[in-house]
Amino acid sequence: MPSEVTPIPSLRSAPPPPRGSVSSGNPVGTARHGPRAGWGLKLAALGGLLFLHIPLAIIVLYAFSIEEKSFVFPIPGFTTKWFAVAFEREDIRAALGLSIRVAAVSTAMALLLGTLAAAAVWRSRFFGREAISLLLILPIALPGIITGIALRSAIGLAEIEFSYWTIVLGHATFCIVVVYNNVLARFRRTNRALIEASMDLGADGFQTLRYVVLPSIATALLAGGMLAFALSFDEVIVTTFTAGQQSTLPIWMLSELIRPRQRPVTNVVAVFVIAVTFIPIVTAFYLTRDTHDVAGSSK
Amino acid sequence: MTTAAALPREDSFLQRLSTSLYLRPRLLLLMLLGPPLLWLGVIYLGSLFALLAQSFFAVDEFSGVVVQEFSLANWTGFVTNPANGDIVLRTFLMALVVTIAAALIAFPVAYYMVRFAGIRTKAVMYLGVMLPLWSSYLVRVYSWKLILAKEGIVSWVMAQLHLTWLLDAALATPVVGGPSLSTSYIGTFLVFTYIWLPFMILPVVAALERVPGSVIEASGDLGADPGQTFRKVIFPLAFPGVVAGSIFTFSLTLGDYIIPGIIGSSTPFLGQAVYSQQGVAGNIPLAAAFTVVPIVIMGIYLTLAKRLGAFDAL
Amino acid sequence: MNATGAPAVAFDRVSRTFGEVRAVDDVSFRVEDGEFFSMLGPSGSGKTTCLRLIAGFEQPSSGHIQVHGVNVGGVPPYRRDVNTVFQDYALFPHMNVGENVEYGLMIRKVPKAERRRQAEEMLAMVKLDGLYARRPGQLSGGQRQRVALARALINRPRVLLLDEPLGALDLKLRETMQAEIKAIQRHLGITFVYVTHDQGEALAMSDRLAVFNQGRIEQIGAPAEVYDHPASVFVAGFVGQTNLLDGYLAQRIGGFPATFSIRPERIRVAGEEGGFGFDIASIHGRIAAITYLGATSRLNVQVDGGELIVVEPNVDGGVAPPDRVVGAEVRLTIDRKHIQAVTDAS
Numbered sequence: 001m002p003s004e005v006t007p008i009p010s011l012r013s014a015p016p017p018p019r020g021s022v023s024s025g026n027p028v029g030t031a032r033h034g035p036r037a038g039w040g041l042k043l044a045a046l047g048g049l050l051f052l053h054i055p056l057a058i059i060v061l062y063a064f065s066i067e068e069k070s071f072v073f074p075i076p077g078f079t080t081k082w083f084a085v086a087f088e089r090e091d092i093r094a095a096l097g098l099s100i101r102v103a104a105v106s107t108a109m110a111l112l113l114g115t116l117a118a119a120a121v122w123r124s125r126f127f128g129r130e131a132i133s134l135l136l137i138l139p140i141a142l143p144g145i146i147t148g149i150a151l152r153s154a155i156g157l158a159e160i161e162f163s164y165w166t167i168v169l170g171h172a173t174f175c176i177v178v179v180y181n182n183v184l185a186r187f188r189r190t191n192r193a194l195i196e197a198s199m200d201l202g203a204d205g206f207q208t209l210r211y212v213v214l215p216s217i218a219t220a221l222l223a224g225g226m227l228a229f230a231l232s233f234d235e236v237i238v239t240t241f242t243a244g245q246q247s248t249l250p251i252w253m254l255s256e257l258i259r260p261r262q263r264p265v266t267n268v269v270a271v272f273v274i275a276v277t278f279i280p281i282v283t284a285f286y287l288t289r290d291t292h293d294v295a296g297s298s299k
Numbered sequence: 300m301t302t303a304a305a306l307p308r309e310d311s312f313l314q315r316l317s318t319s320l321y322l323r324p325r326l327l328l329l330m331l332l333g334p335p336l337l338w339l340g341v342i343y344l345g346s347l348f349a350l351l352a353q354s355f356f357a358v359d360e361f362s363g364v365v366v367q368e369f370s371l372a373n374w375t376g377f378v379t380n381p382a383n384g385d386i387v388l389r390t391f392l393m394a395l396v397v398t399i400a401a402a403l404i405a406f407p408v409a410y411y412m413v414r415f416a417g418i419r420t421k422a423v424m425y426l427g428v429m430l431p432l433w434s435s436y437l438v439r440v441y442s443w444k445l446i447l448a449k450e451g452i453v454s455w456v457m458a459q460l461h462l463t464w465l466l467d468a469a470l471a472t473p474v475v476g477g478p479s480l481s482t483s484y485i486g487t488f489l490v491f492t493y494i495w496l497p498f499m500i501l502p503v504v505a506a507l508e509r510v511p512g513s514v515i516e517a518s519g520d521l522g523a524d525p526g527q528t529f530r531k532v533i534f535p536l537a538f539p540g541v542v543a544g545s546i547f548t549f550s551l552t553l554g555d556y557i558i559p560g561i562i563g564s565s566t567p568f569l570g571q572a573v574y575s576q577q578g579v580a581g582n583i584p585l586a587a588a589f590t591v592v593p594i595v596i597m598g599i600y601l602t603l604a605k606r607l608g609a610f611d612a613l
Numbered sequence: 614m615n616a617t618g619a620p621a622v623a624f625d626r627v628s629r630t631f632g633e634v635r636a637v638d639d640v641s642f643r644v645e646d647g648e649f650f651s652m653l654g655p656s657g658s659g660k661t662t663c664l665r666l667i668a669g670f671e672q673p674s675s676g677h678i679q680v681h682g683v684n685v686g687g688v689p690p691y692r693r694d695v696n697t698v699f700q701d702y703a704l705f706p707h708m709n710v711g712e713n714v715e716y717g718l719m720i721r722k723v724p725k726a727e728r729r730r731q732a733e734e735m736l737a738m739v740k741l742d743g744l745y746a747r748r749p750g751q752l753s754g755g756q757r758q759r760v761a762l763a764r765a766l767i768n769r770p771r772v773l774l775l776d777e778p779l780g781a782l783d784l785k786l787r788e789t790m791q792a793e794i795k796a797i798q799r800h801l802g803i804t805f806v807y808v809t810h811d812q813g814e815a816l817a818m819s820d821r822l823a824v825f826n827q828g829r830i831e832q833i834g835a836p837a838e839v840y841d842h843p844a845s846v847f848v849a850g851f852v853g854q855t856n857l858l859d860g861y862l863a864q865r866i867g868g869f870p871a872t873f874s875i876r877p878e879r880i881r882v883a884g885e886e887g888g889f890g891f892d893i894a895s896i897h898g899r900i901a902a903i904t905y906l907g908a909t910s911r912l913n914v915q916v917d918g919g920e921l922i923v924v925e926p927n928v929d930g931g932v933a934p935p936d937r938v939v940g941a942e943v944r945l946t947i948d949r950k951h952i953q954a955v956t957d958a959s
Contacts, residue, residue: 044407052431055442071448073455113335120331135339143554145570146590153583154346173343193703199690200697201717205317215707234435250437270438281433321689
C-alpha cells in the first residue's frame with residue numbers, strides 16, 4: 001500500500017513541465033489532430049477515467065442503502081441512519097483517533113527528516129547523492145509487505161513491544177520520501193543566491209532559515225505534509241505488521257472486509273475515509289500547482 | 300552616509316553556532332544528513348538486511364524455533380517444493396496480464412490528456428487520476444466487493460442487457476473462472492488493474508508531454524498521415540513511459556497480499572505466501588526467502604527498463 | 614575597528630582551488646578607499662570568485678584578505694561590512710519591494726517606522742518612488758536591478774560588491790544604468806568593486822580595473838593606461854580591438870623582433886604626401902574589405918606579411934574619400950609611440 005504513491009514523488013521531483021511547453025505542444029496537436037480526435041479515442045479516454053471513479057461513486061451510493069445483509073443492486077431504498085450508527089460506534093471512534101494520532105506524529109517526523117535530507121541534497125554535491133534518493137524511495141518502491149515484514153522481524157529481534165510507537169516508526173519510514181520529494185522539488189526551483197543575499201545583508205544562518213528558507217518552502221512543506229498525512233491515514237499493509245493489538249481505521253476496515261459484521265457501517269466508514277483523504281490531496285494539488293504558475297508567469 | 304554602521308560585536312550563542320557551522324560546511328552537511336540517514340540507513344536498511352540474512356537460517360522441525368546458524372536448508376526446501384514454483388509462476392503471470400491491461404487502458408487516457416485536452420480539462424483529468432492514486436487503497440478494493448457481488452451491479456447490468464449468459468460463460472471458463480466474479484481470477488485481475496491503473500497513466504503522460512509538438516508537425520510536413528505519425532513517432536517516443544509505468548504495476552502486483560485475499564479464488568499468491576509464512580506459521584526464514592523472489596524479479600526488470608530508457612520517464 | 618588609511622580591500626597572495634581547478638591563482642591587489650574598481654575578464658577567469666571571497670561566500674585556500682585593514686579570514690558574510698548586488702538580483706520573491714530593501718535593517722532590529730523611512734529614501738535614490746508595495750515579480754528587469762542596489766546600500770556598507778549587475782539588461786538600459794551607478798558611487802563616496810565581462814563597461818565606469826585571465830590578474834591600471842599600454846597579448850585582445858604584429862610586420866613597423874599591439878584607430882590612411890618622419894612607420898597595402906559601422910568605418914587592409922584592421926571616423930557623413938573602395942591601393946602610417954610591445958605570457 002505505501003507503494004501506491006511512488007509515481008507522484010517521482011513526477012514531482014522531475015522539473016515541472018514549463019507552461020510554455022504545454023501551450024506550445026497543445027495547439028500543434030490540436031490543429032493537426034483536432035478534427036481527428038475521433039470518438040474512439042474520446043470514448044476510450046472517458047472510459048478509462050470512469051473506470052477509475054465509478055467504484056468510488058458506488059461506495060457512496062451503498063452508504064445510503066437500507067439493505068443490511070447483502071450488496072443488492074439497485075439499492076432497495078435510501079437512508080442516512082447508518083451515519084449516525086457509525087458515529088456512535090466506540091470501536092470506530094477509537095480506530096479513527098489512533099489513525100489520526102499516528103498520522104499526525106508520523107507526518108511531523110517525516111517533515112523533519114524529509115526536509116533535512118532535501119536540504120542536504122540541495123545544498124551540496126557530495127559522494128552518494130543518488131544513493132540517498134534511492135534509499136529514501138526504497139520504503140515505497142519495494143512492495144509494502146517486504147517493508148512490513150522486515151520491520152516486524154527487526155522489532156521482534158530487538159525485543160521491542162509492539163505499540164503505538166512501532167506503528168509510527170513504520171509510517172514515518174515511508175512518509176519521509178513524500179516530504180523529501182516535494183521539498184527538494186521546491187528547493188530546486190529556489191535561487192541559491194537568496195540565501196547568500198540574506199547572509200550578505202547581515203542575517204546569520206538561523207535568521208536566514210527563518211526569514212528566507214522556511215517562507216520559500218512553506219507551501220511545499222504544507223503539500224508534502226498533507227500527502228504524508230493522507231498516506232499514513234490510509235496505510236494498511238505495513239501497519240498490519242508493526243501494530244500490536246491496536247487497530248487503526250484501515251486495520252478495522254480490513255477486518256470488516258475479511259469478516260463482515262455490519263456492512264452498512266463499513267460503507268459509511270469507507271465514504272468517510274474517501275472524504276478525509278480527498279481534502280488533503282486536492283489541497284496539495286492546488287498548493288503545488290499555484291507555485292508552478294507563479295514560477296511560469298514571472299519568467 | 301560615509302559612516303559605516305557598526306555591527307554589533309557581541310555574539311549570541313546562536314550566532315556563534317551559526318558561524319562555526321558556516322565555516323564548516325561538512326559538519327553542517329553531516330548534521331542535516333545524519334538524522335534521515337540514521338533512520339533509513341540503520342533502522343530501515345538494517346531491518347531489510349536482517350530479514351534477508353534470516354533466509355539463511357533454518358527452523359527446527361520439532362520445536363519450530365528459528366536456529367540462528369547459516370544453513371541452506373531453508374533455501375533447498377524453498378526451491379524443491381513444487382507448490383512454491385506454482386505460486387511464483389501464478390503471481391508472475393498475473394503481474395504480466397495486469398501490466399498489459401493497464402497499459403492498454405492508460406494509453407488513450409494519457410494520449411487524450413496530453414494531445415487534445417485544453418488546459419482546464421487537462422487539470423481536471425490530472426486531478427482525476429491523482430485522486431484515486433492517493434486515496435484509500437483499502438476502500439477502493441472494498442468497492443469491488445460491492446460491484447462484483449452475486450447480487451451486485453455487474454450482475455444487474457448484465458441482466459438488463461440480457462447478457463447473463465455471457466457472464467456465466469466467462470465464469471465457466473476453466474482456470475480463470477469460478478463460482479462468482481468475486482471468487483475468480485477474473486475478479487482478482489479486474490481489481491489489480493483498477494488499483495494500479497493510475498500508476499501507469501502518470502508516467503505515460505510524463506513521457507507524452509516530452510514529445511515536442513514540432514516533431515509531430517515535422518512528421519506531418521514530411522507527408523505522414525496522423526496514423527503513421529502515431530505509429531512511427533509518438534508511440535516510440537512514449538514507449539519508455541509505458542515501461543516506467545509497468546515497473547509499478549508489476550512490482551505492486553508481485554508484492555500484494557490483500558487483493559487476492561479479498562477478491563479471488565483461494566489459491567495463494569506470492570504476497571499471501573509471505574504473509575502466511577510469517578504470520579500463521581511463524582517461519583520467518585521461509586517468509587524471507589519468499590520476499591527475495593520479488594526483489595530479484597524487480598532487479599532484473601529494472602535493469603531491462605533502464606536499457607529501454609524508462610528511467611527518464613519517471 | 615578599521616585602521617585609517619588602509620586600503621578598502623587588499624588581497625595578499627590569495628588562491629582558491631576547487632578540487633583540481635585553481636579558480637584564483639596567487640592573486641594580490643589593493644582597492645583604495647572610495648575607488649570604483651572593476652574586475653574584468655572572460656567567464657571562468659576568477660573574477661567572480663574574487664568577489665565572493667571579499668563577500669565571504671568563499672574562503673581562500675591560501676593567502677590573506679583584508680577589508681579596511683581587518684583580516685577577514687574566518688569571518689562569515691553576515692559579519693562583514695560589505696554588501697553585494699547579485700547577478701540575477703536575488704530579490705526575495707515572498708517579500709514586496711519595501712520589505713526587500715528593509716531586510717538588512719529588519720535583521721538589525723531597527724524599529725519599523727525608521728526602516729520604512731530609510732527604505733523610502735533609498736527607493737527615491739534609485740528612482741523607484743512609490744513602488745514600495747510592489748512584488749518583485751511585477752517589476753521590469755531594470756527596476757529589479759534598482760531594488761537590488763537599494764537593498765545592498767541600505768546597510769551603508771563601506772564596500773559595495775556588484776556581480777555583473779547589468780548582464781541581463783538590454784543595451785540602451787545598460788548605458789543608462791552605467792551612468793546611474795557611477796553617479797550613486799560618486800554621491801555616496803564608498804568603494805565599489807564591480808565584476809564584468811564587458812570591457813566597454815569596465816572602461817567607461819572604473820577608476821581602475823584589473824584584467825583577469827585563468828585565475829590570475831594580467832594587468833591592473835586606469836582604463837586609459839590598460840587600453841593604451843596593454844601588458845600582454847591577452848589584455849590587448851580582450852580590452853578593445855587590436856592588431857597584433859609579429860614576424861616580418863613587427864620588424865618592419867616596430868623596428869625589432871617582438872609582438873606589438875597597435876589599436877586600429879591609431880593607424881592613419883595617409884595620402885602619398887605627408888606623414889613622414891623618423892617616428893612614423895609607413896606601409897603600403899590594398900583595401901580588402903570595408904565595413905560601415907555608423908560612427909566609424911572599418912577597413913581590412915592587405916599588406917606585406919599580413920592584414921591590418923584600420924578604423925576611421927566617418928566625419929563627412931556619407932561622403933567617403935574616393936580611394937576608400939575595395940581594391941584601392943593605400944598608404945598607412947603608424948606613429949611608433951602608439952605601438953606597444955606585449956608579452957605572450959599566458
